[in-house]
Amino acid sequence: MKVINLDHISAKPLLPEVKEVMIAAIKEDYHNPSSQHKSGEIAAEALQTAREAMAGLLNCKTAKEIVFTSGGTESVNHAIKGVALANEDKGKHIITSNIEHNAVIRSLRRLKSSGFAVTSLAVDAGGRVNPKDVAEAITKDTILVSIMHSNNETGTIQPIEEIGKITREKKVIFHSDAVDSVGVVPMDVQQLGVDLLSFAANTFYGPAGVGGLFIRRGTRIFPLLDGGVQENNKRAGAENLVGIIGTGKAAELALRDMDKRLIHLKGLKDQLLNELPTMIDEYIINTHPEYSLPNLVSISVRYIEGESVMLMLDDDDIAVSTRSACATGSLRASHVLLSLGLSHADAQGTLVISFGIDNSKEDINTFLKALKNVVTTLRDISPLYQKKADRLGS
């Protein structure tokens, strides 16, 4: 069965080259990189190669600024809780936005219960934070600003560089959750002006369960996990060396092929957005027309519900993701979509179409045709669509 994967935001396939180095790494039976004997040194060298590739992708000043973790969630938890605990003598105020990932929201909720104050900034109708709002929210108690680079539900990219200028000037630590951006769009931590940047390897076709955190030298931060002195004393525990080796390879390829991939992805995105109006009507595009990822489009199809759409497309062997409340564990409407000003009913019909370098124009065509049928079928069942027809008829 060949499934067309248009849900790359949930999982991307490993690149063949990445698989190859990981299989070789398993066969190699690496020793512990912290051991000082010969076998340990060989493992440490492999770890260092991966770290340098990752540092290259982000344009770090030194590879020591990369800390490997178990993924984006751990990185975000580390950045936020680690900075808060290491700097609470300076102040207990943190600034964030209303559209962050749950890893950020819940880390901050945890800190709130131990006395930290959090200011959460609204976004404009396009889904972007205004850098001026960040500047105005900074007080003498502010120790951290955490704003995501791109949103995982809409693909909209935030003005990180502008915010970075403000935080540098005001000497506040700046973290950006760039889990859906690193390896997809060019990232330069010098240009962005961030002190911390979270990433996940699967975003650039590396293994799930590996990620990392860029920590600018000189940033005060405590480890999230206490124990040994691995990862430059910033993340205890023996490294997931096989995963990290795969990540290093994926980072190397992401840097090498970035331009080629961007052209391919942009082509698919343009095709989808240009042809959508010829297939269905009455939908809302939640993705920013200018500042957004090249590989993700969020659409709210009116009068129908997203889980039903997802299940019907699944029958056609097409995998997409939905942000309908019905399809989440929480059954709650997405805070990101509500922040954009969407009504609950419109938020219910939200699909996230995310593609990858393994998708073709043919995949987009197949999806559009299938979507047209599914939307027609579900609108025929929908009382909301019927009411709208009655209103227009009367």
Add this chain to the structure above:
Amino acid sequence: MYNKTVMDHFRNPRNVGVIEDADGVGEVGNPLCGDMMTIYLKIKDEHIADIKFQTFGCGSAIAVSSMITEIAKGKSLADAKQLTNKDVAKALEGLPKNKLHCSNLGADALQLAIQNYEDKRAGVTRSKPLRKEKHEHSHGEKCYCPYCDIEIQEGITFCDACQSSLEDEH
């Protein structure tokens, strides 16, 4: 996530549509909580001669609507009045626990449609059409937190496990 029976009713929903000159119409839910269901009845000799539905909602909501129409079709009004949401969930061989609250509204919609028919026949006019927006669970029926699936004791307005307020739903 859904069992075969639920998926069958979702993929091939029975009795979809509108009855233009319906004898009774029942509507439950609102888009805020995710699902809306409308049931249309045609009554002949105190029996449900025809029944159709329209639903805005998830896979479970569509399957529930389809199933209630199939169970109710041909039944006497007296028998149809006995049908509960629980009967529908049972006929579907089970629904995910966290969906019981929000999408298992088929019997509620049916009961409102029957009430609407009886109102019309008795010449009762209501200032507002009968409409049900909140789930009410029958006595003895187990109730689960819609957010984390933990069983909730009757009369409690928040979930012990996730601390969600349940006043609107419970």
